Amino acid sequence: MPELSRPLPAEDRLVLLPKNPGSFFVFWLFSAGRAEAFASGAFAGELELRLACVDDGAQASVLKAGWQAGRAYLPVPAQGKTYQASLYALRGDAWEKLLESNQAAAPAAAGMAEERAYASMEFHKKVLS
Amino acid sequence: MSSRGSLMFLLHAHLPYVNHPRDSGFLEENWFFEAVVETYVPIISALERLAAEGIRPGVALSISPTLGAMLENEALEDKLQLYVDSRLELIEKELERAAGDPALLRSVKFYQKLYQEAAEVLHKYSGDLITPLKSLQHAGQIEIITTSATHAVLPLLTRPEAVRAQLAVAAEDYEDRFNRKPSGFWLPECAYEPRLNSYLKLSGFNYTFTESHAMEFAAPQAPNGVYSPYRTTNGVGLFARDAASSREVWSSKFGYPGDPAYREFYRDLGYDGDYEYVRPYLGSDGVRRPLGLKYHRITGPGNDLSAKEYYDPEAAMARVEAHASDFLARRMKQTDDFYAARGTRPLIVSCYDAELFGHWWFEGPAFLETVIRKIRAERLPLQFVTPSEYLNSCQEPAELTPGISSWGESGYFDPWVNESNDFIYSAVYAATDKMIETANRFRNQDLNSLAARALNQAARETLLAQSSDWAFLLYIGSHSDYAKGRLEDHSANAVRLLSEVIEKRVDEAALAELEQKNSVFPRLDFKVFASISKF
Numbered sequence: 281m282p283e284l285s286r287p288l289p290a291e292d293r294l295v296l297l298p299k300n301p302g303s304f305f306v307f308w309l310f311s312a313g314r315a316e317a318f319a320s321g322a323f324a325g326e327l328e329l330r331l332a333c334v335d336d337g338a339q340a341s342v343l344k345a346g347w348q349a350g351r352a353y354l355p356v357p358a359q360g361k362t363y364q365a366s367l368y369a370l371r372g373d374a375w376e377k378l379l380e381s382n383q384a385a386a387p388a389a390a391g392m393a394e395e396r397a398y399a400s401m402e403f404h405k406k407v408l409s
Numbered sequence: 410m411s412s413r414g415s416l417m418f419l420l421h422a423h424l425p426y427v428n429h430p431r432d433s434g435f436l437e438e439n440w441f442f443e444a445v446v447e448t449y450v451p452i453i454s455a456l457e458r459l460a461a462e463g464i465r466p467g468v469a470l471s472i473s474p475t476l477g478a479m480l481e482n483e484a485l486e487d488k489l490q491l492y493v494d495s496r497l498e499l500i501e502k503e504l505e506r507a508a509g510d511p512a513l514l515r516s517v518k519f520y521q522k523l524y525q526e527a528a529e530v531l532h533k534y535s536g537d538l539i540t541p542l543k544s545l546q547h548a549g550q551i552e553i554i555t556t557s558a559t560h561a562v563l564p565l566l567t568r569p570e571a572v573r574a575q576l577a578v579a580a581e582d583y584e585d586r587f588n589r590k591p592s593g594f595w596l597p598e599c600a601y602e603p604r605l606n607s608y609l610k611l612s613g614f615n616y617t618f619t620e621s622h623a624m625e626f627a628a629p630q631a632p633n634g635v636y637s638p639y640r641t642t643n644g645v646g647l648f649a650r651d652a653a654s655s656r657e658v659w660s661s662k663f664g665y666p667g668d669p670a671y672r673e674f675y676r677d678l679g680y681d682g683d684y685e686y687v688r689p690y691l692g693s694d695g696v697r698r699p700l701g702l703k704y705h706r707i708t709g710p711g712n713d714l715s716a717k718e719y720y721d722p723e724a725a726m727a728r729v730e731a732h733a734s735d736f737l738a739r740r741m742k743q744t745d746d747f748y749a750a751r752g753t754r755p756l757i758v759s760c761y762d763a764e765l766f767g768h769w770w771f772e773g774p775a776f777l778e779t780v781i782r783k784i785r786a787e788r789l790p791l792q793f794v795t796p797s798e799y800l801n802s803c804q805e806p807a808e809l810t811p812g813i814s815s816w817g818e819s820g821y822f823d824p825w826v827n828e829s830n831d832f833i834y835s836a837v838y839a840a841t842d843k844m845i846e847t848a849n850r851f852r853n854q855d856l857n858s859l860a861a862r863a864l865n866q867a868a869r870e871t872l873l874a875q876s877s878d879w880a881f882l883l884y885i886g887s888h889s890d891y892a893k894g895r896l897e898d899h900s901a902n903a904v905r906l907l908s909e910v911i912e913k914r915v916d917e918a919a920l921a922e923l924e925q926k927n928s929v930f931p932r933l934d935f936k937v938f939a940s941i942s943k944f
Contacts, residue, residue: 282883283832286897288839289904295838297565298602298813300821307835351831382567385602387813387821388626 290315294379296365299353301389304331306365307351308379317369318347324370327378329354334362334383356386413790414744415756415799417648418777419618421595422449422763423473423560425878425895426929430484436692437891441479442492443701445538446527448767449480451774453541454530459778460550464785467793468777469552470542470763471595473560474582475876477539478929481586486536493531496524496701499690503678503702512719516704519722543587552795554593555583558930561875562825564602564813565834570845571875572605574937576612578872578930585932592616593796597877598825599650599760599816606641606810616646616796618760619811622820624649626812636747636755638799640806647811648796654759657739665732665776669707670724672771676714678702703771729772733779740791756799760816830883833893836900837874844871847907848938863915864935866923867906871938873927874899899927 290312297305306329310318317323329343331354340357347369354365365381424444429435459466472480479485500521507513534540545551557563558578566572576594583591594614596605601619609617616638624631624639631639635649656663665671679687679700690700705717706725740757747755766773784791800806817824826834844867851864874896882892902923909915 281828281832282830282893284836284897285893286901288835289843291839291842293835293838293842295567295834297567297826297834298822299826300819300823305826305831305834307831309835309839350835384567385604385813 292379294365294367294381296354296363296381296384298384298387301359301387302356304354304356304363304365304384304386305351306354306381308367309350310347310378314378322371323347323376326370328368328370328375330366330368331357331363332366333357334364359386360388361386412754412792413748414740414754415792415794416740416784417756417758417794417796417799418468419471419554419595419648419758419760419796420452420468420763420766420777421471421473421556421760422476423471423556423597424476424479424764425876426475426478426559426873426927428479428482428485428926428928430925433488434693436698437888438485438488439492441485442489443699444764444768445489445531446493446496446524446701447771448764448774449538450527450530451523451767452763452777453538453545454526455774455778456545456551457541459781460545460548464781465793466545466550466781467795467798468781469554469593469795471554471556471593472539472542472586473556473597474558474579475560475929477582477586480538482928483536486531490528490531490536493524493528495690497521497528499678499687499700499702500524502686512721513704515722516720517702519720520702539586546587552593552797553587554595554796555579555591556595557597558582559872559876560597560878561872562598562600562815562822562877562880563596563605563608564600564815565822565825566841566875568841568845569608570848570938570940571841572608573612573941574868574872575875576608576614577937578933580612580614581932582930599814600822601811601815602813603641603810606643606645609645610641610643614645616648616800618648618650618758620814620816620820621650621652623811623814624809626814627809628812629809631809632807633751633753633755635758637753638756638803638806639809639811641810642808646796646800646806647809648756648758649811650760650816651743651757653743654736654740654757655761657736658759658761659765665728665736666765666770666773667707668728668732669709670721670728671707672703672720672725673705673707673714673717674703674769674771676703676705676717678704725772726775729775729779733776733783736776736780737783737787737789737791741789744791756794756803824884825877825880827884829886830880833880833883833896836897840871840874840900840903843904843907844868844935844938845940847911848935849940851910852936852939859915859917859920860910860913861935862924863906863910863920865933866920866927867903867910868933868935868938869927869930870899870903870906870923872933873929874903902927 292311293309331341332339362385364383367379368375427437503517507517546553557575592615594617599620621635639647677699706720708717879892879896
C-alpha cells in the first residue's frame with residue numbers, strides 16, 4: 281500500500297470518513313507519548329476500534345488492528361445512521377479509551393448502475409478506451 | 410410557441426492549480442493548455458457566435474477558483490501562447506508532410522483552424538479568457554457559478570471550519586473575479602451530505618446541484634423526482650441531475666462520443682510520428698506523449714489503434730447534427746411523458762464536466778452549439794434556462810433533504826477514499842487541524858506583516874492540500890507521483906509555516922518563493938479558518 285514519504289507531526293487524531301453505504305474509512309495517529317507507551321509495552325500492541333451509533337448510543341461493531349497500522353475500513357452496521365468511532369488500547373487487563381473520532385453519517389444505498397453514467401473523467405476514459 | 414419543458418445545461422470547468430513559474434516546460438501545465446485549446450476557447454467561441462446571432466445560449470458554467478486563477482495568471486498565459494505557437498509551427502510542417510495524402514491533409518487543416526482560432530481568441534482577449542466569460546454573463550447570455558476554493562470533496566472534510574473556509578474563500582474569489590456575488594454553488598464531484606446546507610446558506614449561496622440518487626433517497630420523498638427544483642429546510646435551492654440525458658451523452662452503451670465517426674482520443678502524432686521529427690515538441694525528458702494532433706477516428710469497436718481510419722471532420726459534423734436531433738427528440742419525449750403524467754412542465758438538468766466537451770469528446774462543443782441552434786431553428790417547445798432564472802420564476806419548491814451522494818463511480822466517495830489514496834488523509838488533516846488551531850490562537854492578535862503573510866500562505870497551502878484532484882489522480886494511476894508530491898508539499902508547507910509563526914522564526918525568502926508559486930487567493934485572510942460559534 282502506498283504511504284507518505286515524509287513523517288507527520290506526532291499528534292493524537294482519530295478521523296472517521298464515509299466511503300460508501302457499506303464501509304467507513306478510519307485513520308489514527310498518536311502523540312509521541314502514546315506511541316512510546318505502545319512501543320514500550322505499556323499498552324498491548326493490538327487496539328480496538330469500536331463503532332457506536334450516535335442516534336441510539338448502541339455499540340455497533342468492534343475491529344481489532346495493530347497500533348501501527350494507522351488506518352482501517354469498518355463495515356457500516358446500518359445505512360442512513362450516524363456513527364462515531366473510539367479507539368481503545370489494553371493496559372494490563374483493562375481497555376482504556378484513547379481517542380474519539382468525529383461523527384459521520386453512513387449513506388443510504390442507492391447505487392448507480394453503470395449505464396446510468398456520470399460525467400467524470402474516469403467514466404469517460406472507460407467510454408473511449 | 411410556448412415551452413413544454415425547460416432544459417438546464419451546467420458545464421463544470423475545473424483543473425487543479427498547476428503553476429510552476431520557474432520551469433519552462435512543466436508537463437502538468439499541459440493539462441491547462443490542452444483544455445484551453447480544445448475546450449474553453451471552442452465553448453467561448455460557440456457562446457459568442459450564438460449571442461452575436463441573437464440566440465441566447467442560456468447555459469450555466471461553473472468555473473472553479475483554481476481554474477479562474479490559472480486563466481488570469483500572466484505567466485501561464487505567456488506559456489500558453491508559446492504552446493499554441495509551437496503547435497502552429499508543427500502544423501506547418503505537417504501540412505508539408507501531408508501534401509500528398511488528401512485524407513491526412515484534411516485533418517491537418519482542421520487542426521490548423523483549431524489552433525489559429527485559439528491564437529486569435531487569446532490575442533483578442535490578451536490571453537485572459539475570464540474577460541469574454543464575464544462579458545457573456547454581464548449581457549445575460551449565461552450564468553456563471555463557483556465551486557469550493559480548491560475543489561475539495563466537502564463531505565470528506567469533517568472540521569466545520571475547513572468546510573466554511575472552502576466556501577467563504579470561493580465566494581470572495583468569485584466576487585473579485587466576476588464583480589458580483591455568486592448565487593450558485595457546484596458541489597465538487599456533486600458530493601453532498603445534509604451537513605453542507607448550513608454552510609451553503611451562511612456563505613450566501615442560493616442554490617446547488619445534486620446527483621439524481623440524492624433525490625431517490627431524499628426525506629421526505631421528492632414528489633417530482635429530478636424534474637423540478639427543491640429547497641433545503643434552510644432555503645437553499647436544489648437542482649437534481651437528470652440521469653437519462655447524462656446517459657445519452659456519455660454512456661458506453663448508448664452514448665454519442667463513441668460514434669465511429671468521432672475523433673479517436675488515444676491515437677496521437679506524439680506516438681505515431683518519427684521520433685526525431687516530433688522530439689522538439691515533446692517534453693524535456695523526450696518521452697513520447699500526446700501532442701494534441703489526433704488524425705484518426707474511432708472507426709469501430711475494439712482497442713486496436715493501428716486499425717483506426719483517418720478522421721473526416723465533415724462526416725463527424727454530420728453525426729453531430731444527428732446526435733443533437735436525437736438528444737432533443739429524447740428530451741421532447743421526456744417532457745411530453747412527464748407532462749402527460751403530472752400535468753406540469755418538467756425541468757431537465759444536464760450537468761457535465763466542461764473538459765469532456767472538446768478535450769475528451771472532441772465534437773462536444775459543436776454538439777452543444779447545435780443543440781441550442783436547433784431549439785431556435787426548429788421552433789421546438791423547449792427552452793434553455795439558467796438556474797437563477799428558473800428559481801425566480803418557478804412555484805415555491807418543496808422542502809426536502811437529499812441523500813448522501815456523489816457523481817463518482819458507484820455514487821458515493823469510493824474514488825477519493827480507497828487503498829490507492831487513503832494514506833493522504835493523515836497529511837491533509839495534519840495541515841487542516843494545525844491551521845484551525847493556529848488561526849484560533851492568532852485571530853485576535855496584532856501580527857507583524859511577516860507573520861500575517863506566513864499565516865495567509867499557510868491557509869493557501871492548506872486549501873491546496875484539500876483538493877480532490879490528488880486523491881483522484883492516485884486512484885486512476887495517472888500522474889501519481891506528481892499528485893502525491895503536491896499533496897505532501899502543500900501539507901508540509903502549511904505545517905512548517907505555522908510552526909515558524911508560533912516559534913517566531915519565519916524564513917522570509919522561502920515564504921516569498923511559496924507566495925510566488927502558490928499564488929491563488931491574493932486576498933486570503935488566515936482568519937477564515939478560525940472557529941466561529943454559529944458553525
